[in-house]
Amino acid sequence: MAIAAMSTLMMVSCRKEAPVLQNPNDLRCKSYTEQFQVIWEGVDQSYVFWERDTVKWDTRYDRYLPLFQAFDARGTANPVTLDEYKEAWSKVFKGLVDHHFAAILWEPHLKNAVAISPGHKSPYQTDIAQEVSILKRMPGISDLTENTVPESKAPQSWSCLLPGKGAGEKIAYFRFTGFAFDIKNQSRAELAPLYAFFDPDTLGNVGDRALINRDDVKGILIDVRGNNGGSFANIATFIASLLHKDVHIGYTRVKEGVGRLDYSAWLPAVITPPKRPIKNEKNIVLLVDANSMSCSEITAVLTKCLPNGKVVGERTFGGTGPLWPNTMLHNIFYNGCFGDTNLFSFYTIEGRTYSNPDYAYYVYTSTFDFVDLNYESFEGKGVIPDIVVPYNAQELKAGTDKQLERALEYLRNGK
């Protein structure tokens, strides 16, 4: 009996203690080691792809903690160089599947930052200038509108009409380099192609004067090659103009908590048309390449869900996890971006003044995990087009854009 009592007594104290965890948004790091530990923990707790990522994150801690401890031990006599700093962090993040992932790491002694983007390994740079040049020389092109505002903050964009199959028939064409349109803060001139393509006055609701709504337009071609994504709201505002009913394109989930696999339920991802939709029965082609990222890829998934939609071109980039770049959602769900958001501006806006006595950091990572209707993830893999046309740099240089030609062929002949 006494043994039973003692055994019971011992078991009472068998619940494990929780580890001491700190919010990666609240921390200041005073050394290389602290910076490593805080960021490692931040990613450990905030990264949404742990279920599908193959990186052994615990092993990374054991392997690279000594490296950063060694940096601290070197002192001022043998300071760490920016290249060493970047190389060390590159090893830490190598292979993470999140293709949005970017860590911007501030080194206070060198007063400089490095940016590590392990997923940004596109096989080529889209030659937008050459592709647009070929477009402009196409026979029968008309109604060309482009953003010619110098130093425009709006994405570069072009809209025009291209010849359709029959006499007098047209194909409405729109190309843009990003989804960062801002109707409130960008000028009408900067957004001219966008207005021309969708509607000059009732943007978001397709009006009579929109290219896509003209009677002679028999097909719609949206070119997102080299489009690096941007605001999801602009899918809802512009691309959704082509819909006349809700389109269920897949599911999203977040991580609700600090456990790597503390996932929320899968929630339907639905694209909703504007208040005054049209019944668009014209064929829609989305032209993509390996540099079509983020919102471009979500648009590709949307296009595949449409009975009148086809995706043409090359497998996309593979960064489909929607994200909120500020840290607001991190403080709700404890996943997604964390750290000093000012560092992101330092990274993206050349010459931006930034200073910090601490080893500051900003980690830009997907807030949501996105899958299609079959629960297939495109993260790190990309969306495969319905009609695959590989990128060919030599042909492009010689003045032939095979991807554009194939997209037009489909719209003209329906195959």
Next chain:
Amino acid sequence: MKKKILFVTAFMTLFCVAKAQDALDTNAAPGFYHWNLGLSLGVDYNYHSANMVYMNNMSYSGMLGMSFGIHAQYNFKPWLGVRADVLTLMKDYVMTNHVIINKIDNGTLNTGTINGYLDVPVMAVFSFGNRFKVNFGVGGYMGYWLVSSRYGTSFPFSGTVVEFDEDVKFNSTRDNRFDGGLAASVGLSLALGKSQAWSLGLEGYCLYGLTDIQKKYMRNLSPRYNTTYTVQLSLSRSF
């Protein structure tokens, strides 16, 4: 530490009182049977224990559920027996996320998780009284997490709160379906009829989980435990 001292003191007192009663009952009391089999049905309340670390806006709260079970007890003495139950019970809880986003109407997102368990508590039972008995039990339990589902509200990428209701597929990396811990019970029973072969009971159980509901799949894992209280009516037949 105080809890431990209290626990051991109570246990030893119980043992000594029961032994004293045994000394008085040199012969088996009328209505004493070695075997006792029965059914029980009741309600349970599960308290989900999780350290929320810095997640100040999130909390877990308990939920009511149902329990049903069968039991068998072997009595060595009128005052001492060993009882094993096979219980199906629900270890449910709600996670509330108090968010501060204008788009979210009521400022909270809730996820109710419904978990079905099969638990087998085995306890030493100390009984006092004759026809009307007061019973105390201490021991342990083992069990298995059978099913799980969840419902509530959450936040998709479109930014509008939506409702969900889904079966949860177990994740072999994350979910620890083995359940085990301490068990304690207190109950009243009334023997019926001349032979006292049938009895009605009202009993309360506490199942204090010592197994994290998650496997140790990451270095900085914050453990989560269930503690389940049941109140059930039982009907037993003695042999």
